[in-house]
Amino acid sequence: MNDFSIEITKNGKIVLVKMKGELDAYQSIDFKKRMIDEVLNGDEKTILMDMTGLSYIDSAGLGALVSLLKRASEGSKELRFFGMRSNVKKIFELTRLNMVFKIFDTYEEASV
Numbered sequence: 001m002n003d004f005s006i007e008i009t010k011n012g013k014i015v016l017v018k019m020k021g022e023l024d025a026y027q028s029i030d031f032k033k034r035m036i037d038e039v040l041n042g043d044e045k046t047i048l049m050d051m052t053g054l055s056y057i058d059s060a061g062l063g064a065l066v067s068l069l070k071r072a073s074e075g076s077k078e079l080r081f082f083g084m085r086s087n088v089k090k091i092f093e094l095t096r097l098n099m100v101f102k103i104f105d106t107y108e109e110a111s112v
Contacts, residue, residue: 006031008038014111015044020053023061032064036071045077048110052083057091069101078102082110 004021017039023031039047065079072079082104084092092098104110
């Protein structure tokens with residue numbers, strides 16, 4: 001099994017979620033549950049996903065993110081991604097999910 005972790009920091013109306021490692025079929029179910037329990041059920045409206053530490057994502061990981069995006073929009077929350085490595089960004093582009101998610105290069109751009 002590979003390592004994957006998230007670190008959640010809440011600051012007013014913003015939640016920062018730092019992802020580290022590989023988000024794949026083994027990790028996606030626990031990741032999704034934790035995100036729902038600790039982030040989407042909270043009062044914060046903006047969720048910033050720091051992907052600088054994410055080294056890999058597969059279709060199950062993408063599916064978890066799509067599911068979280070749907071839940072977030074139903075709750076009038078916004079998911080914003082930043083700091084994608086080139087290999088991860090390429091997967092978003094190949095699946096055309098870069099047209100669905102709000103993706104920024106830096107924290108500063110995502111937090112505006």
